Amino acid sequence: MKKILIIHYSQTGQLTDIVQSVTAPFKNNETVSIVYENIKPKPAFPFPWSATQFCDVFPESVEGIPCEIEPVQFDPNESYDLVILAYQVWFLAPSLPITAFLNSPEAKVMNGRPVLTIIGCRNMWLLAHETVKQQIIKSGGRLFGNIVLGDRTNNLLGVLTIAIWMLSGKKKMFFGLLPDAGISDKDIHDASKFGTILMKSLKNNDPESIQETLNMHGAVTVVPQYILFEKRIQRIFKIWSKFILRKGERGNPARKFRVRLFLGYLFAAIAVIAPVSTVLSILAVKFKKDEIQNAIDYFSKNIV
Structure with a gap:
């Protein structure tokens, strides 16, 4: 069995x-x-x-x-x-x-x-x-x-x-x-x-x-366009995460203000940054073909 x-x-x-x-x-x-x-x-x-x-x-x-x-x-x-x-x-x-x-x-x-x-x-x-x-x-x-x-x-x-x-x-x-x-x-x-x-x-x-x-x-x-998109977002996320963690761990009231700042950033990202980034990512697929192809080859071969 x-x-x-x-x-x-x-x-x-x-x-x-x-x-x-x-x-x-x-x-x-x-x-x-x-x-x-x-x-x-x-x-x-x-x-x-x-x-x-x-x-x-x-x-x-x-x-x-x-x-x-x-x-x-x-x-x-x-x-x-x-x-x-x-x-x-x-x-x-x-x-x-x-x-x-x-x-x-x-x-x-x-x-x-x-x-x-x-x-x-x-x-x-x-x-x-x-x-x-x-x-x-x-x-x-x-x-x-x-x-x-x-x-x-x-x-x-x-x-x-x-x-x-x-x-x-x-x-x-x-x-x-x-x-x-x-x-x-x-x-x-x-x-x-x-x-x-x-x-x-x-x-x-x-x-x-x-x-x-x-x-x-x-x-x-x-x-393809999400490959560069993810890496770009992750770099931004790392900056925000370290900024918030300086005020304590999850649930700590001391970091609530910074959490709310990040929430404001998310709303701005959804309303303004995401549409622009989507267009830029589409353009990147055209103008960064070698970099994109190398990334596709890597992720396709290294899924497992």
């Missing part, structure tokens, strides 16, 4: 739906045993949350400072045939609960094991994946494959719908006047095709990466 451990954290429930879809082909299969581990931050992050609460997790997310989590329920000494790590992207980084798990002693469960990552995000995930990949390697795991489901809405409209969802809890937008926030129900439902590929690989005892096969079915798409 093949034993699979699935580790995930989902604030909105969307990532849980994705995990359930990907693993649907495993269910009612007597040759597969699945252990689900839902990472639980302590205290739990609210959803929906206020704009200030949202921005208060920003510095720790960017700097990879773990939050506190509840003890895991699985046995880290158990031998699994596959570990699936599903995570959200917060501020171009893995969510804090997943960062906490990756820095915990229980992450040793990945040692010597193939690890498949599943990412649920808006549209930018490359830098977060680099961080997670290095943590998997540090824990002795071997990245087996990666699946990315993102919001297909255009960048500027997606920022608006996601913001409304995060702050109101409403994924359906104004009676259909705007597209639904997040990953489409169809894409989530269709993610079961990746589970079929995984099932076949496990059945054949294939220890090699299955990324090429996954990509043939749309598992990963590298968008």
Whole structure:
């Protein structure tokens, strides 16, 4: 019997739906045993949350400072045939609960094991994946494959719908006047095709990466203009995160003013900077072809 451990954290429930879809082909299969581990931050992050609460997790997310989590329920000494790590992207980084798990002693469960990552995000995930990949390697795991489901809405409209969802809890937008926030129900439902590929690989005892096969079915798409966009945003985020952290850790009232300043910056970025950056990124694809191509080659070859 093949034993699979699935580790995930989902604030909105969307990532849980994705995990359930990907693993649907495993269910009612007597040759597969699945252990689900839902990472639980302590205290739990609210959803929906206020704009200030949202921005208060920003510095720790960017700097990879773990939050506190509840003890895991699985046995880290158990031998699994596959570990699936599903995570959200917060501020171009893995969510804090997943960062906490990756820095915990229980992450040793990945040692010597193939690890498949599943990412649920808006549209930018490359830098977060680099961080997670290095943590998997540090824990002795071997990245087996990666699946990315993102919001297909255009960048500027997606920022608006996601913001409304995060702050109101409403994924359906104004009676259909705007597209639904997040990953489409169809894409989530269709993610079961990746589970079929995984099932076949496990059945054949294939220890090699299955990324090429996954990509043939749309598992990963590298968008050229987002490569430079992410790196540019990350540099700005690093400046802001260090600026806020000088006033204390998450929840410290002393840093509230700086958190609100960052919130103001985000609003300005959405309204003014993002549209300009989008245009500049499109132009960069045309005028920095060699740099973009080198980045595409790197990320395409180093997904696993």
